[in-house]
Amino acid sequence: MKKALIIGEHRKGALKKASLELVSAAKGCDVYGIIFGSQAKAAADELSKAGVKTYWVKDAAFDAYHPDAYAAACEKLIKDLQPNYVLGSASSTGKDLVPQLAARFDGALAADCLSVSLEGDAKIRRPFYSGKALANVQIEASETLAFITVRPNAMSAGSLGSSGSVTEMSFSFDFASSPIQYVGATQGSGDRPDLTEANIIVSGGRSLKSKENFKILFDLADTMGAAVGASRAAVDEGLAGHDMQVGQTGKTVNPSLYMAFGISGAIQHLAGMRTSKVIVAINKDAQAPIFQKADYGIVGDLFTLAPLIQQECKKILGK
Amino acid sequence: MIKIGVLIKHVPDTNSRIQLKGDAVDEADLKYVINPYDEFAIEEAIRTKELWAKSNIASEIVGITLGPVAASKSLRDAFAVGVDRGIHILDNAKAANDSKSISAALAEVCRSENFHLIFAGKQAVDTDSHAVAVMVAERLKMPHMSIVAKCEWEGSAHVKVDRDIEGGMKETYKLKLPALLTCNKGINKMRLASLPGIRAAAKKELKEVALPAVKSGLKMMGWGLPPERGQVKMIEGEPAQQAAELVKRLREEAKIL
Ligand SMILES: Cc1cc2nc3c(=O)[nH]c(=O)nc-3n(C[C@H](O)[C@H](O)[C@H](O)COP(=O)(O)OP(=O)(O)OC[C@H]3O[C@@H](n4cnc5c(N)ncnc54)[C@H](O)[C@@H]3O)c2cc1C
Ligand SMILES: Nc1ncnc2c1ncn2[C@@H]1O[C@H](COP(=O)(O)O)[C@@H](O)[C@H]1O
Numbered sequence: 001m002k003k004a005l006i007i008g009e010h011r012k013g014a015l016k017k018a019s020l021e022l023v024s025a026a027k028g029c030d031v032y033g034i035i036f037g038s039q040a041k042a043a044a045d046e047l048s049k050a051g052v053k054t055y056w057v058k059d060a061a062f063d064a065y066h067p068d069a070y071a072a073a074c075e076k077l078i079k080d081l082q083p084n085y086v087l088g089s090a091s092s093t094g095k096d097l098v099p100q101l102a103a104r105f106d107g108a109l110a111a112d113c114l115s116v117s118l119e120g121d122a123k124i125r126r127p128f129y130s131g132k133a134l135a136n137v138q139i140e141a142s143e144t145l146a147f148i149t150v151r152p153n154a155m156s157a158g159s160l161g162s163s164g165s166v167t168e169m170s171f172s173f174d175f176a177s178s179p180i181q182y183v184g185a186t187q188g189s190g191d192r193p194d195l196t197e198a199n200i201i202v203s204g205g206r207s208l209k210s211k212e213n214f215k216i217l218f219d220l221a222d223t224m225g226a227a228v229g230a231s232r233a234a235v236d237e238g239l240a241g242h243d244m245q246v247g248q249t250g251k252t253v254n255p256s257l258y259m260a261f262g263i264s265g266a267i268q269h270l271a272g273m274r275t276s277k278v279i280v281a282i283n284k285d286a287q288a289p290i291f292q293k294a295d296y297g298i299v300g301d302l303f304t305l306a307p308l309i310q311q312e313c314k315k316i317l318g319k
Numbered sequence: 320m321i322k323i324g325v326l327i328k329h330v331p332d333t334n335s336r337i338q339l340k341g342d343a344v345d346e347a348d349l350k351y352v353i354n355p356y357d358e359f360a361i362e363e364a365i366r367t368k369e370l371w372a373k374s375n376i377a378s379e380i381v382g383i384t385l386g387p388v389a390a391s392k393s394l395r396d397a398f399a400v401g402v403d404r405g406i407h408i409l410d411n412a413k414a415a416n417d418s419k420s421i422s423a424a425l426a427e428v429c430r431s432e433n434f435h436l437i438f439a440g441k442q443a444v445d446t447d448s449h450a451v452a453v454m455v456a457e458r459l460k461m462p463h464m465s466i467v468a469k470c471e472w473e474g475s476a477h478v479k480v481d482r483d484i485e486g487g488m489k490e491t492y493k494l495k496l497p498a499l500l501t502c503n504k505g506i507n508k509m510r511l512a513s514l515p516g517i518r519a520a521a522k523k524e525l526k527e528v529a530l531p532a533v534k535s536g537l538k539m540m541g542w543g544l545p546p547e548r549g550q551v552k553m554i555e556g557e558p559a560q561q562a563a564e565l566v567k568r569l570r571e572e573a574k575i576l
Contacts, residue, residue, distance in 0.1 A: 187488065298561045
């Protein structure tokens with residue numbers, strides 16, 4: 001049986017759903033995992049419950065991401081376990097750590113994959129040209145250790161149906177002599193889910209006109225448990241933060257529901273949200289290109305419709 | 320003189336429509352440009368050079384691209400805004416076709432230049448891999464930071480960088496050079512080329528080198544286009560009815576809410 005090592009991630013101790021999606025991707029393999037940080041106990045337990053033999057690097061020095069330190073710990077585990085595959089999420093951590101490891105072991109890398117099956121020969125599907133084309137890729141037979149990152153939300157969360165374990169892994173890294181020093185992190189936008197992991201996204205364009213007006217979308221998002229996104233025009237005009245931009249030069253998102261309020265549907269915006277399962281477009285211009293990519297459309301004024309939609313959601317969601 | 324490298328990829332314009340021809344992407348009508356994220360890398364390199372110049376630290380910016388003959392256009396465009404010279408790793412046959420092989424070739428050329436600092440884009444908009452630059456750093460045994468949103472220099476040996484992560488948060492790190500940084504949107508906006516800049520570009524040194532022997536790790540097994548969505552369902556009526564109908568459809572038909 002082939003072996004896979006998955007790199008788990010958590011936020012404040014809660015396992016990210018994307019990590020369980022890696023479990024799905026690794027099905028058919030003997031699955032090991034690694035997770036970092038003093039707060040990761042519950043997350044390690046959850047991975048274990050999903051059948052993953054999890055190594056927990058508990059040392060608080062690993063609480064914050066450190067490219068060298070994380071890579072060194074993974075390198076040690078890879079050398080010990082000799083897996084065939086190493087999988088991570090295409091998150092800010094995974095997109096940094098996994099390519100680093102791939103180069104360290106001079107292995108093949110398939111990044112930001114939409115579907116991965118490792119039962120038998122690896123079958124991988126990944127987007128090119130921001131999802132305007134998809135390709136099936138295969139790992140060359142000569143590659144005995146291959147590296148894969150999986151786009152969050154693209155695969156469903158999985159469990160292996162066997163029992164895993166949690167082993168504390170003691171690993172020391174000389175942080176003081178590393179050329180990289182972690183300084184700190186700023187606070188984020190509270191408890192709202194990140195765009196890349198969100199199940200529902202409410203998104204607004206230039207048409208919102210002011211930062212204050214975005215509040216109607218935040219209110220709707222709070223009712224729906226959604227994250228709030230924006231077009232580049234909205235970001236460039238200062239109506240929304242950079243981290244909210246969806247699209248070619250923003251985030252690639254993959255929610256179950258994407259609601260575009262006053263977004264025209266430029267090709268660069270579509271690049272970031274085209275794989276959303278259901279797309280709703282609300283635009284006052286019946287000719288707006290976004291309607292060609294939407295599942296449901298309403299021609300109308302977003303300032304009128306957003307609060308009405310929020311009221312309707314409140315009725316059924318009881319909030 | 321300190322050498323600053325910039326990794327510049329020649330990619331299809333983001334407005335391009337991608338179509339298939341036979342079992343490959345039809346590249347005939349695509350218009351190519353500098354990868355948008357590499358524009359941020361170019362601008363950051365120029366700003367760094369200008370900043371260092373104020374403290375009498377001289378530096379030279381070297382653009383590197385790997386690609387077919389036409390890719391030299393992106394280097395020339397980069398010359399016009401301030402990149403000093405270029406190296407074009409010629410690969411007409413697309414022998415380097417994945418992150419592993421591309422990073423190996425770029426690293427080999429970077430090694431011979433002995434860069435103190437390398438800037439790259441966060442990702443190329445054709446592969447969207449977010450991998451090659453990080454892999455180049457690792458191959459050079461150079462510390463790196465990816466998705467950089469801000470650089471604050473302390474002389475030319477230390478830099479404090481902000482890195483964008485999930486939830487709108489930023490992580491801050493201090494790096495001791497040599498180092499490689501990949502740039503995110505928001506770090507800067509590339510300046511426009513000036514007329515003298517464009518004139519000077521034609522005279523700058525652009526060296527062509529052969530692709531080093533590299534090995535790919537992936538095989539492309541076939542292309543497809545994303546599935547088309549069904550016809551959009553337009554919801555009519557008064558706004559209040561539209562809102563109610565939409566929420567009902569999302570719940571009952573799409574089974575989301
Ligand atoms: C290299 C490059 C990268 C890019 N990257 C991105 C990216 O990452 N993300 C991105 O989004 N764009 C990106 N763009 C920009 C993109 O081309 C568009 O310019 C941008 O998406 C337009 O934003 P918008 O839809 O908010 O504005 P507009 O195109 O101006 O559209 C506004 C829409 O709002 C509608 N409207 C106005 N008022 C109302 C109202 N009261 N109620 C309802 N509807 C209303 C209008 O009918 C119109 O359709 C990129 C462009 C380039 C060249
Ligand atoms: N063929 C190439 N030539 C020059 N630079 C490249 C090339 N491919 C990738 N890069 C650099 O690596 C970054 C990440 O690319 P990718 O991993 O393909 O998303 C790009 O933004 C470029 O800076």
